[in-house]
Amino acid sequence: MLRKVRIILAAFFYIAVTLLFLGVSWRINLWLGWVAKIQFLPALMALNFGVLAGLIILTLLFGRLYCSIICPLGVMQDIISWFGRKAKKNRYSHSPEKKWLRYSVLAVFIVCLILGFAPVTTLLAPYSAYGRIVNSLFRPLYDLLVNGLAAIENNFDSYMFSEAEIWMRSVTTFIVALLTLGIIGMLAWKHGRTYCNTVCPVGTILSFFARFSLFRIQINEDKCRKCSLCAKNCKAAAIDFKNGTVDLTRCVACGDCIDKCHDGAISYRPLKLTDRSADRPSLTDRPASPDRRAFLTGAAVAVGTAAFAQAKIKVDGGLAEIEDKVAPHRGTPITPPGSVSARNMQRHCTACQLCVSACPNNVLRPSSDPLRFMQPEMSFERGYCRPECTHCSQVCPTGAIQAVKREDKPFIHIGHAVWIEQNCIPVTNGDHCGACAKHCPEDAIQMVEHTTADGRTVLVPAIDKERCIGCGKCEHLCPARPFSAIYVEGRSTHVVG
DSSP states (O other): OOHHHHHHHHHHHHHHHHHHHTTOOEEEEEEEEHHHHHSSSHHHHTTTTTHHHHHHHHHHHHHSHHIIIOHHHHHHHHHHHHHHHHHHOOOOOOOOOOOOHHHHHHHHHHHHHTOOOOOHHHHHOHHHHHHHIIIIIIHHHHHHHHHHHHHHHHHTTOSSSSSOOOOOOOOOHHHHHHHHHHHHHHHHHSSSHHHHHHTTTTHHHHHHTTTSSSEEEEETTTOOOOOOOOHHOTTOOOOOOOTTTEEETTTOOOOOOHHSSSOEEEEEEEEHHHHHHHSSSSSSBBBBHHHHHHHOOOOOOOOHHHHOOOOOOEETTTTTEEOOOOOOOOOSOOTTOOOOSSSHHHHHHOOOOOHHHOOOOOEEEOOOOGTTTTTTTOSSSSOOTTOOOOOHHOOOOOSSSSSOOOTTTTGEEEEEEOOOOOHHHHHHHHOOOOOHHOOTTTEEEEEEEEOOTTTTTTEEEETTTTTTTOHHHHHHHHOOOOOOOOEEEEEEEEEEE
């Protein structure tokens, strides 16, 4: 029953997180957005001490249930390892804890987190790694399925499904997601939870507390026949059946060993005082002083760190192909309203891509800048940032994009428009345009007379930078191809007012 309950809960959290990243519906974010905010690292980055305290208490009571129930990357490994066990039964074995590797990775992660060095922290963050896998690899397949269903139901005059535009938001992120899935998938297939117990920084942090857990997997040596079935089915390699011990720092309380034991020698129960005073040494009963130091170290890590812490053909009326726009070079990247600045994003964002999934206007995409590796930035080739849309700020679980009210968003200046004379249609062709001024929601663009190099007088846009909020509508709707005649340059720090 214990194992079945764990599987049901794990399935719920896994499906919920997956639906969020697939961008199935905005209602999903309203109903299940809390699932992203209770993930350990996002809560740490957001300084959400209530969630952190809850997860630590959960670990102190029941062991590393977070890793086997709440963490989507951990559940994904369980799914892959389950198929691996179907291919070859009794495939695992006990192995000693690789402390040097675990703590080295954790130390590097903490240093990079404090310094705001995004390339390392984004790669090691487990929740974010799963988000990139879904957003880059699974979402295009989901969109393809939805488009197929939409095409079928259109024949029956039904319009339940809306056709989605399928495009690659970032080649770099796609490659990283593919490599992440391949490496972690291979480790899970062959060795189970190797990634969780040797590389994952969240797993290492929680291991400090798991050794003190009240409920734990325990072996009754009077019943044990040393058949080794428990060790051969432990995907965490945490059971030493010869000595009858369980390494609680790696055990994720999945219950597989209980299910495989035919003698009833393994149970998941509270630790009794008599168990602590047993003469038999074990990995779960260590001297008091190291345990105390480990507990304080885990608390310092969990709380102290937080303090520092494309090519789709479009047709115009069915007569002529419209050339795709090319993103301009921006001296300062544009970050979403609520993010304050690119620097703030760099220090707090884990590049989970949830905001990219939630953006209904195809404005957000992962950055290829090494210092902001895979973190979201804005570009307007496929849409613009609508003044009434606040989706990205509502879903961000780390606080990198702070919540913005709909009525406040039009007053946040994230950038300003810049006019490029040599790209402007009135200058190059002599034709009247004015699309940028006509569609500007802030009346920040006025058409004024301009004398060209050959002596012609044409109307061109004049931009009031104080009024411009950087929504990108002018850049998106500019008919000049492939480079717009007007583009948005980001502000180093957003201005409100």
